[in-house]
Amino acid sequence: MRNKGSLVWGILITLAVNILPLGQYASADEVLFIASDHSTGYNRNLFKLWIDADKNGCDTRKEVLISEAIVKPTKSTGCKLVGGKWISRYDFVTYTDSTKMDIDHLVPLAEAWRSGAWAWTNQQRMEYANDLAIPMALNAVTASVNRSKGDRDIASWLPSDKKFLCDYLKGWVTVKAKYKLTVDVSEAQIINKYNQSCGLGYQTKQIDLSPTPTPSPTPTPSPTPTPSPQKIVFTPWASQFDTLSMTQAALDATSTYFGKVSPSNDYEITIDPSITIADRYWITSALDYANGLFTNIQREKIKVFLGTTHAWSKNTLTASNLWVGDRQSPYPCSQGINDAYCAEKNLVLLIYSDIYAPNSQYRWDFGRRSTPAHEVFHTVQFALAGPNVGGDSQLHIPRWLMEGSANYFGFYVADRLGFDYYQTGRNQQVNTNPAYKTSIPLSEYDNFNSDPYGIGQAASEYLIASVGFEKFLNIWKFTKSESSFAEGFKKATGLTIQDFYSKFESARNSMRIGS
Ligand SMILES: [Zn+2]
Numbered sequence: 001m002r003n004k005g006s007l008v009w010g011i012l013i014t015l016a017v018n019i020l021p022l023g024q025y026a027s028a029d030e031v032l033f034i035a036s037d038h039s040t041g042y043n044r045n046l047f048k049l050w051i052d053a054d055k056n057g058c059d060t061r062k063e064v065l066i067s068e069a070i071v072k073p074t075k076s077t078g079c080k081l082v083g084g085k086w087i088s089r090y091d092f093v094t095y096t097d098s099t100k101m102d103i104d105h106l107v108p109l110a111e112a113w114r115s116g117a118w119a120w121t122n123q124q125r126m127e128y129a130n131d132l133a134i135p136m137a138l139n140a141v142t143a144s145v146n147r148s149k150g151d152r153d154i155a156s157w158l159p160s161d162k163k164f165l166c167d168y169l170k171g172w173v174t175v176k177a178k179y180k181l182t183v184d185v186s187e188a189q190i191i192n193k194y195n196q197s198c199g200l201g202y203q204t205k206q207i208d209l210s211p212t213p214t215p216s217p218t219p220t221p222s223p224t225p226t227p228s229p230q231k232i233v234f235t236p237w238a239s240q241f242d243t244l245s246m247t248q249a250a251l252d253a254t255s256t257y258f259g260k261v262s263p264s265n266d267y268e269i270t271i272d273p274s275i276t277i278a279d280r281y282w283i284t285s286a287l288d289y290a291n292g293l294f295t296n297i298q299r300e301k302i303k304v305f306l307g308t309t310h311a312w313s314k315n316t317l318t319a320s321n322l323w324v325g326d327r328q329s330p331y332p333c334s335q336g337i338n339d340a341y342c343a344e345k346n347l348v349l350l351i352y353s354d355i356y357a358p359n360s361q362y363r364w365d366f367g368r369r370s371t372p373a374h375e376v377f378h379t380v381q382f383a384l385a386g387p388n389v390g391g392d393s394q395l396h397i398p399r400w401l402m403e404g405s406a407n408y409f410g411f412y413v414a415d416r417l418g419f420d421y422y423q424t425g426r427n428q429q430v431n432t433n434p435a436y437k438t439s440i441p442l443s444e445y446d447n448f449n450s451d452p453y454g455i456g457q458a459a460s461e462y463l464i465a466s467v468g469f470e471k472f473l474n475i476w477k478f479t480k481s482e483s484s485f486a487e488g489f490k491k492a493t494g495l496t497i498q499d500f501y502s503k504f505e506s507a508r509n510s511m512r513i514g515s
Pocket residue numbers: 010011012374375378402403406
């Protein structure tokens with residue numbers, strides 16, 4: 001939003017204050033994480049086979065055959081193998097004609113796809129498909145045993161000869177661990193069953209999505225106890241009510257609008273290989289859920305970039321022709337210091353740059369975990385309101401609404417997924433941050449320096465609780481059709497924007513915003 005170019009970024013500002021200790025995912029790479037399979041999108045052609053990585057004239061297939069031969073063949077022109085003898089690894093059949101043998105991927109390509117390779121680049125998939133570093137990753141076997149195995153995992157296929165069982169399983173976990181692939185529940189059972197007897201040395205672990213507890217603030221003793229105010233149930237546009245009841249009304253209205261949710265992974269995603277399986281898992285869960293909520297709204301398919309460093313985001317977006325150089329910053333949507341999250345019409349960028357050293361003055365984990373849905377909501381705003389949504393034209397949606405609604409939605413989704421509780425995060429965002437302890441009118445929160453997130457979140461709740469979620473979305477829709485935010489707002493909510501501002505200011509005390 002800071003930039004006047006055609007790209008418009010919405011940034012979730014994070015304030016660097018405290019450095020917290022390492023989170024619960026610090027040891028992510030020492031275990032195999034359990035996750036359900038990614039069931040769509042596999043295509044064998046996405047894995048480039050049999051390259052000649054060392055440029056010695058012999059491709060991966062030939063390298064495997066040469067290394068596994070019990071009687072070495074001789075190499076003639078073009079790495080043609082003459083002579084030699086092999087024993088098929090899974091069924092111990094002897095061969096003297098290597099052209100009759102298949103090269104089997106111990107962890108089949110389709111299985112790799114289901115357990116993580118769906119998120120890789122083509123380069124990473126090519127490296128996986130041609131891995132000569134793990135001795136068991138590729139195996140010369142009979143065509144019949146290769147066909148019998150197909151793309152099955154260890155829960156449904158194991159070599160029938162028990163002599164080879166432990167080697168097979170060791171190879172399986174080694175490949176899965178090296179490439180940070182997940183295991184499904186039934187694979188985990190097999191690994192646990194043979195862990196001792198085969199000396200596998202790997203643990204399987206459910207990905208823990210439960211919230212990290214934050215220390216409760218030291219209570220300030222109040223000398224004179226004030227009588228607790230009477231609970232007033234929220235009614236639309238009321239100026240006196242119980243905050244909890246207003247917020248709950250907004251959340252209920254949102255759930256009513258969405259009904260039963262089917263998560264959808266119908267978006268393109270590019271993932272920095274350094275991001276851990278555990279982080280990848282919760283982030284894609286949130287993306288799937290948020291994306292699935294808006295399958296009824298006509299949008300372009302979004303492209304998601306999920307990274308850990310600003311250099312990665314710059315290089316990856318540049319390579320895709322999606323970033324042509326920020327107007328003010330060396331990296332897309334950041335100065336390269338804090339995490340960077342931004343979105344435009346069909347693009348979502350999430351850079352958890354300091355994922356291993358989180359910093360924020362409040363509830364870092366919840367703020368971070370609300371971000372995927374926050375940014376997805378920006379893409380919905382663009383879809384509804386058109387390209388001028390973030391500019392400064394008549395069409396532009398004020399920042400308190402643009403960011404406040406995205407914040408609301410991010411917290412809503414994080415709450416639904418059980419990452420934390422909406423009310424907890426809300427109180428931290430709206431009431432704890434000193435930036436909100438002011439009496440500056442809502443209408444003036446229309447730039448990033450004013451930190452429009454928390455107060456905008458409260459104003460969005462007030463709007464949704466009063467008019468429901470569909471009419472709330474209509475603000476964007478009608479802003480586009482009326483070519484004016486003021487007209488669109490009036491048509492969607494039945495109130496002029498000035499009337500809304502004065503109702504909000506009268507309701508401010510009930511919302512506990514300001515001093
Ligand atoms: Zn934003």
